[in-house]
Amino acid sequence: MTPMSDVMVLLLTFFMLTSTFLKPEPVTVATPLSVSEIKIPEKNVMSVLISPTGQVFLDIDNPNDRIAALEKMASAYNIQLTDKEKYEFSIATSFGFPMQSFKQFMALPEEKRNEELPKLGIPKDSTDNQFKGWVLAAREVKGKDMVIAIKADSETPYTSIKSVMGSLQDLKENRYNLITSLREVETTPAATAAK
Amino acid sequence: MMQVDSGGSGKKGERKKMDTRVDFTPMVDMIMLLLTFFMLATTLSKPQTMEIALPSKEKGDEKNQTLAKASEAVTLYLGADNKVYYFMGEPDLTTPNFLKSTTYAADGLRALILNKNRKAVTQVNELKDKKLRMQITQEQYDKELSKIKVQDGTPTVIIKPLDNSNYDNLVSALDEMLITSVGKYAITEVDENDKKMLTNSGVDFAVKK
Numbered sequence: 462m463t464p465m466s467d468v469m470v471l472l473l474t475f476f477m478l479t480s481t482f483l484k485p486e487p488v489t490v491a492t493p494l495s496v497s498e499i500k501i502p503e504k505n506v507m508s509v510l511i512s513p514t515g516q517v518f519l520d521i522d523n524p525n526d527r528i529a530a531l532e533k534m535a536s537a538y539n540i541q542l543t544d545k546e547k548y549e550f551s552i553a554t555s556f557g558f559p560m561q562s563f564k565q566f567m568a569l570p571e572e573k574r575n576e577e578l579p580k581l582g583i584p585k586d587s588t589d590n591q592f593k594g595w596v597l598a599a600r601e602v603k604g605k606d607m608v609i610a611i612k613a614d615s616e617t618p619y620t621s622i623k624s625v626m627g628s629l630q631d632l633k634e635n636r637y638n639l640i641t642s643l644r645e646v647e648t649t650p651a652a653t654a655a656k
Numbered sequence: 657m658m659q660v661d662s663g664g665s666g667k668k669g670e671r672k673k674m675d676t677r678v679d680f681t682p683m684v685d686m687i688m689l690l691l692t693f694f695m696l697a698t699t700l701s702k703p704q705t706m707e708i709a710l711p712s713k714e715k716g717d718e719k720n721q722t723l724a725k726a727s728e729a730v731t732l733y734l735g736a737d738n739k740v741y742y743f744m745g746e747p748d749l750t751t752p753n754f755l756k757s758t759t760y761a762a763d764g765l766r767a768l769i770l771n772k773n774r775k776a777v778t779q780v781n782e783l784k785d786k787k788l789r790m791q792i793t794q795e796q797y798d799k800e801l802s803k804i805k806v807q808d809g810t811p812t813v814i815i816k817p818l819d820n821s822n823y824d825n826l827v828s829a830l831d832e833m834l835i836t837s838v839g840k841y842a843i844t845e846v847d848e849n850d851k852k853m854l855t856n857s858g859v860d861f862a863v864k865k
Contacts, residue, residue, distance in 0.1 A: 466684045473687055476694035493827040496834055497706040511823075610705060615824035619734070619817045620863060622826065623845070630710060638705035641827055 484520070484554050487578040488512040490614035494644035501638060502608055507599045508640075510555055511613035515621030516582030518557035519595055526602045527551045533598035534560055534591075557582045560591055585624055593628050600634070609637040706830055710843060730772060730813045732765070733846070733854065733861075734829055736820040740765050741859055744772075747849060755857040760828045769836040772811040779804045780837045805839025813841040816850060818861040 481503075490510065510518040521527045528551045535542050538560040546567045550556065553574075558566045558581045569577060585592040600607060609629065613622060629637060733741040733755065741755040742765075748754045758764040770777055780801065787797045815829050826843070833841045846854075846861065854861050 462680065462684075466680060466687065469684065469687045469691055473691045473694065476691065476698060480694055480698035492703070493824040495704060495706055495827055495831045497704055497831070499705050499707060501703055501705045612703075613823045615822065615827075617823040618819070618863070619821045619823065619826060620819050622823050623817075623819075626710065626843075636707070636709045638707055639827060639830070640703045640705050641831075643704050644831075 485575075486510055487518050487555050487557060487575075488516070488614075490612060490617075492612060492640050492642050493615045495639075495641035496644055497641060498643065499638075501610055501640065505603055505606055506608050506610055507596070507603070508555075508610045508612055509625060510557075511611065511617050511621055511625060512579075512582070513614040513616045515618065516557065516579075517585055517592055517621075517625060518555040518578075519583060519592075519599075520555040521599050521603075523603075524551035526599070529602040530595065530598040533601065534594055535563070537594060538563075540564065559584050559589075560594075585628055590628060592625070593632055596629065596632055596634065600632075609634060610640050611637055612640040706827065706834075708830065708843075728772075728809070728811045730769065730811050732813060732815050732829060733850070733859065734815065734817040734821040734825040735859055735861065736818070738825065740825075740829070741854070741857065742768070743853075747853060749849060749852050749856070751856065753857050754853060755859060757859075760825070760832070765829070765832050766836060769811065769813065769832060769838060773836050773838055776804050776807065776810050776837050776839075801837075802839065805837055810839060813838050815841060815843045816846050817843070818846060818854070818859075819863045820861060 488510070490512065504522065506522050508520045510520065512518070521530055528547050531547065531550050532542065540560065540563055546564075549567060549571075555578075557578065562581075566574065566577065566581070583592045583595060584590070596609070611622075611625065629635075727745055730742060730744055731747070735741055738760055740758050740760065742758060743755055758768060783792075783797060783800050783804065786792050787794075792800070813833060815826070817826050817829075830841075830843075832838075851861065
């Protein structure tokens with residue numbers, strides 16, 4: 462009995478120390494498969510989540526950076542932030558709401574917010590491109606080493622991807638990562654032919 | 657718990673010793689539970705990514721794009737229903753059905769580009785072989801790989817996703833570039849000439865309502 466519990470305690474310690482929890486996302490996306498084996502960096506990432514219907518959500522990894530980016534956006538949209546709002550925003554996961562309805566949204570209780578969020582999204586049309594604003598704010602806060610990762614559903618229409626990529630291109634953000642799941646490489650015809 | 661009965665007889669002392677054993681079962685149960693929880697809740701593998709770099713929208717860069725030799729160019733249109741339309745070399749605005757169609761299957765797009773890029777693929781395979789046998793280091797491998805991928809004679813692939821394609825199509829196409837060791841590829845928007853060619857070939861590029 463004792464050796465078994467020893468091993469279990471060991472395993473438990475291992476899992477507790479190595480675990481990174483799955484972050485809940487406002488919409489579930491099934492990422493497309495790819496053979497690329499590059500891993501996404503752990504720190505300094507801004508992830509852009511695009512739902513199958515084309516809504517855009519953002520996530521900035523460091524709570525302090527989130528607050529700093531929010532402050533920049535809030536000053537651009539003339540919103541006075543309270544400490545409570547800042548705190549609640551910093552501990553939340555992905556966000557995506559028009560800045561105009563920020564106060565209204567943050568006033569909701571947390572469960573209600575999680576319910577409401579999948580219906581919203583960051584506006585990215587040309588008249589009011591808040592997505593650009595967020596990217597700029599995040600870049601300013603995090604510096605040039607920030608990695609932009611785009612995570613979209615396989616079924617997301619290209620038009621939505623195009624508007625996101627277009628906005629990034631306008632900001633001269635030409636390097637970014639597309640998040641994919643791993644696919645096994647089948648041996649290619651040429652690889653077999655070469656042997 | 658470690659009581660020592662000093663005054664009692666030897667027999668009594670032995671019985672008291674039995675009580676020093678602590679029952680660990682609840683603790684083990686608890687650990688088991690926690691272990692199961694952590695094992696299920698962890699994400700052991702980090703998600704994979706594809707790194708892409710797009711040209712900026714500035715005028716100066718456009719020249720570089722058109723510099724690609726027409727004879728080495730392959731233009732892909734990613735269409736609806738997982739279809740790919742393509743042509744090699746110079747565009748032809750007049751011929752009807754100029755665009756050929758293929759799929760993302762291994763014998764479709766991949767075979768097509770492999771055929772164009774055979775030299776580089778063979779070299780990459782040799783290089784991989786060397787790396788497997790530990791003859792070269794990772795840095796050497798990366799350096800050689802990027803050199804092989806952009807050498808003369810390799811095709812330039814221009815990927816033009818149509819509005820009715822989806823994200824999966826784009827990633828599949830980029831993935832094929834990785835598999836077939838194509839170093840020169842770009843994602844660009846569909847322009848008027850492309851639309852004309854697509855119409856000539858009877859390809860639908862409007863977004864489905």
